[in-house]
Amino acid sequence: AQSVTQLGSHVSVSEGALVLLRCNYSSSVPPYLFWYVQYPNQGLQLLLKYTTGATLVKGINGFEAEFKKSETSFHLTKPSAHMSDAAEYFCAVSDVEGSNFGNEKLTFGTGTRLTIIP
């Protein structure tokens, strides 16, 4: 069974500082990894995803994440935080097996709420 661990349910950073949100996963097969963001009163929005190929993935709003197989990690970073980045962030892994080809159900972490300090 797959699982996702997000270290830190709440993270606060100063405006302009580096944002680092941690995500570790466990998977018995090569994973497909995702970061979603939820702004207040909105649905989850895909920030970026890793499937195959380049391990450094760039997403929207200046975010990027690096897949490190040896560390089973997919940490999310942004060089300079902006007030508009305040939201809840979710790391997820997809469950893609031969018997469920096309079933992309997602396994999520518990989320990290990011607060930006002016």
Added chain:
Amino acid sequence: EAGVTQFPSHSVIEKGQTVTLRCDPISGHDNLYWYRRVMGKEIKFLLHFVKESKQDESGMPNNRFLAERTGGTYSTLKVQPAELEDSGVYFCASSRGLAGDIFDTQYFGPGTRLTVL
């Protein structure tokens, strides 16, 4: 293009009552998913439709939950009778389901916050 919509946005009911949640996916999306987030915990998969057929319902908690997707369009999730532990936010997501593309993005709705008293 309209996104995934869910109705109602909030629902407060008493234990033992029935509630029906509705999800309208993005037009043309064959895949429809239901997820649930209980307070402070992770978002958990409930079930997956491909058009009108249930592809995977392994996440459904028990037989008090019934999901349907009439005609492969909108979907409903009925909880009958509701229990206290059913409280949470219910999310719906949809994806196109392109042939050969198993990494199609899931687009999420804003969720329905269900409170059972």
